[in-house]
Amino acid sequence: xxxxxxxxxxxxxxxxxxxxxxxxxxxxxxxxxxxxxxxxxxxxxxxxxxxxxxxxxxxxxxxxxxxxxxxxxxxxxxxxxxxxxxxxxxxxxxxxxxxxxxxxxxxxxxxxxxxxxxxxxxxxxxxxxxxxxxxxxxxxxxxxxxxxxxxxxxxxxxxxxxxxxxxxxxxxxxxxxxxxxxxxxxxxxxxxxxxxxxxxxxxxxxxxxxxxxxxxxxxxxxxxxxxxxxxxxxxxxxxxxxxxxxxxxxxxxxxxxxxxxxxxxx
Numbered sequence: 116x117x118x119x120x121x122x123x124x125x126x127x128x129x130x131x132x133x134x135x136x137x138x139x140x141x142x143x144x145x146x147x148x149x150x151x152x153x154x155x156x157x158x159x160x161x162x163x164x165x166x167x168x169x170x171x172x173x174x175x176x177x178x179x180x181x182x183x184x185x186x187x188x189x190x191x192x193x194x195x196x197x198x199x200x201x202x203x204x205x206x207x208x209x210x211x212x213x214x215x216x217x218x219x220x221x222x223x224x225x226x227x228x229x230x231x232x233x234x235x236x237x238x239x240x241x242x243x244x245x246x247x248x249x250x251x252x253x254x255x256x257x258x259x260x261x262x263x264x265x266x267x268x269x270x271x272x273x274x275x276x277x278x279x280x281x282x283x284x285x286x287x288x289x290x291x292x293x294x295x296x297x298x299x300x301x302x303x304x305x306x307x308x309x310x311x312x313x314x315x316x317x318x319x320x321x322x323x324x325x326x327x328x329x330x331x332x333x334x335x336x337x338x339x340x341x342x343x344x345x346x347x348x349x350x351x352x353x354x355x356x357x358x359x360x361x362x363x364x365x366x367x368x369x370x371x372x373x374x375x376x377x378x379x380x381x
Contacts, residue, residue: 135162137347138185140169140176142256143285145189145330148305148374153363161359162350172255172285180204180333183340187348191303191330192256205333211355212364212375213329216260217307218320219290220246220299228299234323235268242270245278247298251289252281256328261301264325290316303328305374330375356381 145151151168158164169179173190180188181204189211190196199205218228218237226244231237241248250272251258265272272279282292286306293300294314302310307318332355334348354360356379364377 134165135344135347135350136165136167137187137344137351138167138169139351140171140179140185140188140190142173142176142190142330143170143287144191144255144257144303144306146170147285147287147309148303149309149369150305150364150367150375153367154360157359157363158351158354162354164347164350166351170285172251172253172257173259174254177204180335183335183343185335186344187332187334187351189330189332190256191328192259193329193331195256195259196331196333199333204336204339206336207333209332209352209356209379211330211332211360211379212377213327214304214375215321216257216301216326216328217304217318218299218301219293219307219316220319221297221315222317223315224319226299228320231320234264234320234325237320238264238268238270241299242268242275245276247296248279249289249293249296249298249300250279250281251286252283253285255285257286257301257303260328264301267325308369308372308374329378355379 155166158166169185173192173195176188176190177195177199179185180199196208200208220228226240226246228237228240231240250261282289286302289300290302290310291312294312294316297315332352334345334352335343337343337345361377364375367374
């Protein structure tokens with residue numbers, strides 16, 4: 116009996132050892148969307164691959180990749196991603212899916228951004244009204260995008276008054292702050308749709324092409340960090356650009372609204 120139990124333990128240990136593990140840094144917006152809860156079980160089922168997520172802003176995800184602390188990253192700041200690859204930290208950049216950024220604010224819209232013709236005009240109205248605005252302020256892809264939009268409106272947040280609140284937090288926490296303050300905020304659409312504490316907030320401006328939000332996958336370069344699990348990273352990439360991922364991403368909805376659109380080239 117003892118030998119049988121020993122054999123079973125050894126067999127279970129061997130089976131467990133066969134499951135591959137890799138680490139991937141992802142954005143808080145991707146995690147807040149709920150899509151990871153759909154994709155990870157499917158990845159495990161199809162590949163027998165356990166993907167451990169490190170949930171951070173894009174800036175921190177890139178730094179984790181530079182340090183070799185993850186095997187791949189999934190982020191949404193194209194300029195920073197291209198620099199990461201150009202500097203040799205990533206092998207290449209593969210676009211996977213997209214959604215869009217939206218400007219959210221109180222239903223009574225004190226800055227009247229509903230009538231804006233472009234995102235830069237909406238931000239200019241917020242600045243002119245000195246209406247409370249919450250910025251993530253965390254070097255995330257969303258924060259980087261927000262700063263680029265202010266610059267596009269010829270405005271600099273460094274010159275703003277107390278109405279501009281940089282909270283240094285993830286998307287969910289920042290949305291909670293905006294809900295509590297009745298403030299304007301920029302969010303990716305997926306995080307907003309999956310956010311429970313909407314309070315008196317609503318999407319007030321969307322649709323400007325400049326608000327396009329692309330997510331890309333980048334394997335960490337094994338020439339920089341020989342220990343990275345390059346085989347698992349490659350296996351995951353093949354899955355992310357395949358039909359199973361496409362179907363799961365395109366069919367993921369909340370209250371009938373689609374959160375992401377798959378656009379990987381296969």
